[in-house]
Amino acid sequence: MTPLLVTRGLTRRFGGLTAVDHVDFELPAGQIRAVIGPNGAGKTTFVSLVCGRIMPTCGEVVFDGENITALPAHERVRRGIAYTFQITSVFPNLTVFDNVALSVQRSLIDGKTGGGGRFSGKELSRGVEEALARVHLSDRTDMPAGKLAYGHQRLLEVAMGLALKPRLLILDEPTQGLSDAEIESFIALVKEIARDATVLLIEHNMPVVMALADRITVMSTGAVLAEGTPDEIRADPHVQHAYLGSPEDA
Numbered sequence: 001m002t003p004l005l006v007t008r009g010l011t012r013r014f015g016g017l018t019a020v021d022h023v024d025f026e027l028p029a030g031q032i033r034a035v036i037g038p039n040g041a042g043k044t045t046f047v048s049l050v051c052g053r054i055m056p057t058c059g060e061v062v063f064d065g066e067n068i069t070a071l072p073a074h075e076r077v078r079r080g081i082a083y084t085f086q087i088t089s090v091f092p093n094l095t096v097f098d099n100v101a102l103s104v105q106r107s108l109i110d111g112k113t114g115g116g117g118r119f120s121g122k123e124l125s126r127g128v129e130e131a132l133a134r135v136h137l138s139d140r141t142d143m144p145a146g147k148l149a150y151g152h153q154r155l156l157e158v159a160m161g162l163a164l165k166p167r168l169l170i171l172d173e174p175t176q177g178l179s180d181a182e183i184e185s186f187i188a189l190v191k192e193i194a195r196d197a198t199v200l201l202i203e204h205n206m207p208v209v210m211a212l213a214d215r216i217t218v219m220s221t222g223a224v225l226a227e228g229t230p231d232e233i234r235a236d237p238h239v240q241h242a243y244l245g246s247p248e249d250a
């Protein structure tokens, strides 16, 4: 079976610094894949190259068998790649509802749900309500997004991503700023999302990674250091040295 996402020799330099260094990566459909690694390892740059937020110096990105390396981000969204980023990208002055409505509208215009891109107000509301219910923000629909707690803004971003009905959902440090209870329900949410989408997750919180990931890719200084199941990664001495064993992450 063709993997949903493949990168070959994917490289991005910033001046003299190689942030992502010839990364060969394969992600089969239906998997939850975590990408871990120390600060500055190149994780965010890697997923930014996948979603088209930045362009590679060399190498290629193939999505569902199609070479999308030259496509702009919005074309990749149309093909089913959605992402949420560390720096929250919600519109603070719009309500929670309206933020999600922008994504739902986009998905409806793209005709992903049939109907040739035409849709009613009712369909729009239903899409928004569904996405907000999935992240447990239904009781905050009328609040300006900027007034939400930081962790809830992250969940709102996830709802915006889900509303795009993605085939690949990229989450960059989604649990940052969430309470322990919120993290628990987030883990359940990602498991549910993974029933109909492939998930690529950058995460520093190791219990979250271990609870969710089918497989883990470890990055260090721009390159892939190791890849395996959570148990294999936990037992890998190179990984322990580069990441798990460092005092900062203990």
Ligand SMILES: Nc1ncnc2c1ncn2[C@@H]1O[C@H](COP(=O)(O)OP(=O)(O)OP(=O)(O)O)[C@@H](O)[C@H]1O
Pocket: 014, 017, 018, 019, 037, 038, 039, 040, 041, 042, 043, 044, 045, 046
């Ligand atoms: N736009 C940029 N211009 C210059 N250097 C950059 C830029 N973006 C990232 N870098 C550098 O590339 C390297 C990789 O950064 P990146 O953010 O991808 O790492 P990361 O693994 O996501 O780190 P973290 O876990 O801290 O988010 C770092 O040294 C960073 O300073």
